[in-house]
Amino acid sequence: MKLMQILLSQSEAGAETYFEKVAYAFSKDDSIQQRLVIEAQVSREKRLEKAGVDYRTLPMDKFGKIFLYNNFLKRYVSDFDPDLIVTWVNRASRKCPKSSAIVVGRLGGYYDINNYRKCDHLIVNTPDLVRHVVANGWSQDHVSMISNFGELPESLDLLEPIPSIPEGSRVLLTLGRLHVKKGQDILIKALPKIPNTTLLIAGDGELKDELISLARSAGVLDRVFFLGLRKDIRHLFDLADVCVFPSRFEPLGNVILEAWATKTPLVAAASQGPSWLVEHEKDGLLFEIDNVEQCAKQVNRVLNDRCLAAKIVEQGVQKFEMRFSMNVIINQYRQLFDQLINEKGKAGLK
The missing domain is CATH 3.40.50.2000 (Glycogen Phosphorylase B;)
Structure with a gap:
């Protein structure tokens, strides 16, 4: 052919x-x-x-x-x-x-x-x-x-520097264009309620300055790293303790498939694609769109409950291998x- x-x-x-x-x-x-x-x-x-x-x-x-x-x-x-x-x-x-x-x-x-x-x-x-x-x-x-x-072919990776993450800090990773649809503002607002964590934001877009100002006003700017557009996504997932996907509108959600493929615990907003892909409490945790309190609660559950984190990873991998x-x-x-x-x-x- x-x-x-x-x-x-x-x-x-x-x-x-x-x-x-x-x-x-x-x-x-x-x-x-x-x-x-x-x-x-x-x-x-x-x-x-x-x-x-x-x-x-x-x-x-x-x-x-x-x-x-x-x-x-x-x-x-x-x-x-x-x-x-x-x-x-x-x-x-x-x-x-x-x-x-x-x-x-x-x-x-x-x-x-x-x-x-x-x-x-x-x-x-x-x-x-x-x-x-x-x-x-x-x-x-x-x-x-x-x-x-969901696989991330290593041959398409171009490695870039990673900021120094404080010792003992857990890593949250979110990926996507810096746009209102992607909901990074919800995760930044939730961050004060998620202690001892560092947030890596991979992506670029028109909201960067606004999101930096939001992180500053929320008192978490020192815990948030804006990485810009990245093409070393495998490496970023290797660093992450939790992948958070707060998107308000998402037809599918490649990030979810990538989290399953890399065995990374997943927390996502219940928008169109994630609601179709994710079975709540089984292969990921969902929270209501724009709900800061629920976002923080679900991330903290994963960080504080190793059994829960292991379960959603295991079942996410099973679904990924069978279907994605x-x-x-x-x-x-x-x-x-x-x-x-x-x-x-x-x-x-x-």
Whole structure:
């Protein structure tokens, strides 16, 4: 199978990070010849090169973006002549050139379905996203629900310095863009009620200054480290005693899968994705969205009850291995791709 995956984004958010993980996973399958098309971006190129993933870049300088970008995209598709193309996020799905390939759009959010008119099939990662795309006119026969996997491939890591953590302090880790949807303010407000802890916040965004001011006013600025955008997530999970995911709005929640994969106790706000993934008191602890008191209470329970922490880790790992491991998810992708290619071949014989 010749597989092309296209990502036209400069963002380093969850969808883009997961694109890199899926590309890495397919690069290890000898039965698949894979090629990526991405926008020129030094940081992403470094990670893909380290992981040994084949890719081509589109020019992002002022001249190249205006005059060469679309022609390069068309040429890359034509030269590779793939059996199947996966388009990631809206822009790639809109701009995918015409070809003989099957086009599969992958979306992990409540996006405008008009962006996916060129696609033959859609992959979404939660049951509610199936409902969303069908409610917006997409045929249920042409949409598949395949969730995400939680492994953090070491070859995609780029290690960065870690601040000095005070001796005896327990480590809380939260990851995500610094945006109101992600709820980092709730965790900062809860921190005075969670003694002897240090909070690591991995992510960047428009709320950084506001969150720093909040930590200062709450008297915990010396206990909070803003790490910025990180691509050494495995290393951060290794440091963490608890992963806290206070997001107000989250269709899925890759961080939850990563916590299970790294055997890290999990506490999360009960937003859309976490409520679907997590069984409260079994493989994680949930608290009401925006509830500072409950957030602090559930984190303290994990920190102070080793048996509880061990139980939610063990059962989280079991669920991860059965439903959200790389092998399970990539096999689902592969089965779908084979099915779509076979169906196309049978249709061509009629």
